[in-house]
Amino acid sequence: MDSRVGKDGRDGGAGGVTRAIRDDIIRGVHAPGARLAEEALSARYGVSRVPVREALRTLEAEGFVARRPYAGVVVAALDDAEAEDLVEIRSLLEPLGAARAAVRHTPEQLGRLKELVALADDALAAGRLEELARLNSRFHEVLAQASGSRTLTELITQLRWKMEWVYTAKLPRRAQDSWREHREIVAVLESGDPDKAARVVTRHIGKGRGAHRPADPQAIAVDQDPED
Amino acid sequence: MDSRVGKDGRDGGAGGVTRAIRDDIIRGVHAPGARLAEEALSARYGVSRVPVREALRTLEAEGFVARRPYAGVVVAALDDAEAEDLVEIRSLLEPLGAARAAVRHTPEQLGRLKELVALADDALAAGRLEELARLNSRFHEVLAQASGSRTLTELITQLRWKMEWVYTAKLPRRAQDSWREHREIVAVLESGDPDKAARVVTRHIGKGRGAHRPADPQAIAVDQDPED
DNA sequence: GCCACCTTGATTGTATACAATCGTGCCCGA
DNA sequence: TCGGGCACGATTGTATACAATCAAGGTGGC
The missing domain is CATH 1.20.120.530 (GntR ligand-binding domain-like)
Known part of the structure; x- marks a missing residue:
């Protein structure tokens, strides 16, 4: 259960941490709404706070986390x-x-x-x-x-x-x-x-129908196939 | 000609630097292909290298700059x-x-x-x-x-x-x-x-035509109106 | 003269230390 | 008992210092 980013990865440095955190978010390790304290992340991934902060900035721009000044970052929640x-x-x-x-x-x-x-x-x-x-x-x-x-x-x-x-x-x-x-x-x-x-x-x-018509709110893509 | 980010800005900290650098890229102050040295940026915007680095990470995710490990960042070029x-x-x-x-x-x-x-x-x-x-x-x-x-x-x-x-x-x-x-x-x-x-x-x-058909390569949006 | 190698300089990447800010719990008073 | 205010702890934001890496220029050998 050691998630620390390997030194061997081609993308040296903070890029590796970015990928690691993103993967963990996608895989559900960090649940939506969870608080991501920088120091906890730096301990978990075996790097300092600086690469963690840069990774969080990238993930923020990508929409995976939300930042509020002096209030920390939380994993975004997709409704x-x-x-x-x-x-x-x-x-x-x-x-x-x-x-x-x-x-x-x-x-x-x-x-x-x-x-x-x-x-x-x-x-x-x-x-x-x-x-x-x-x-x-x-x-x-x-x-x-x-x-x-x-x-x-x-x-x-x-x-x-x-x-x-x-x-x-x-x-x-x-x-x-x-x-x-x-x-x-x-x-x-x-x-x-x-x-x-x-x-x-x-x-x-799997969405062959017309583009702009909003789909039935009930059928929330539950019948979509993730493997396409 | 002092571009340093004001302390009064609502978005305290590195967010302000991000906006400042992005604006300067959009306005052409930093030309496409130009090298953006971190120290030069930190001097120009009146902050340390850390906020600059975080700003560059955001701008990278947004596609305004490209990073190559240990080779610095350059302003992206849109062909x-x-x-x-x-x-x-x-x-x-x-x-x-x-x-x-x-x-x-x-x-x-x-x-x-x-x-x-x-x-x-x-x-x-x-x-x-x-x-x-x-x-x-x-x-x-x-x-x-x-x-x-x-x-x-x-x-x-x-x-x-x-x-x-x-x-x-x-x-x-x-x-x-x-x-x-x-x-x-x-x-x-x-x-x-x-x-x-x-x-x-x-x-x-201004693009009323069908969606997927690629437009005439000659007419590269030069007749588009930026003010819409 | 040309190529390979090394050294040097500059720049990026990281870690540590310090300052600013906010939420929280406690205390005091009405 | 309850509300307001204040001090404290924790966390974020920033600055400085150090290590790792790469590109370029020089030097020696062939």
């Missing part, structure tokens, strides 16, 4: 309406990213996507769902990067983090067959058709 | 493709925010919007364009907050900052008559119709 908005925003941005990726993707990125699909096939055959989830994150991360837009990439990545955050505490995983759709995405990217790429990803995300 | 993406992303998110605002806005927020429109009328009559620009920012800020979604509010606010950043260096202002449309937005919000709100803001932003 149902926020969760619904996340789904909606993502259903707008990821198709846009896919459309960009269809035009701008590099051969190397396409190769990485194909590689990830192949790895997922192996993992699926071996029944390693844990591996599948990790590959899923990587797939969408590379897909976002293929958009060629730094802004889009960062936004989509952060949205995915928050989606994971929301779903981690809400439902068990059901991951398997989304990879058939992943393979389809790669094929569309290779064809270079932006419209088709956007449509495929829209369907993949 | 034309990025600028185009910003326009596209905003044309997706602001209508969504308006749709949410039409349903969730509080009476207080609606009052503030009306008040801003009135103030803009006065400023317009007096010919104070500088005041108009500031009111314009406030209007869209309150409009975003009225969406009731913290995520949406932050995203839209950051996008607006970046739009301002892009346009500051590119074209002169032409601000006047967008306020007629602002008044229209307020009316739609009061009516409570989400679809109509989304349509009005979509037209207001």
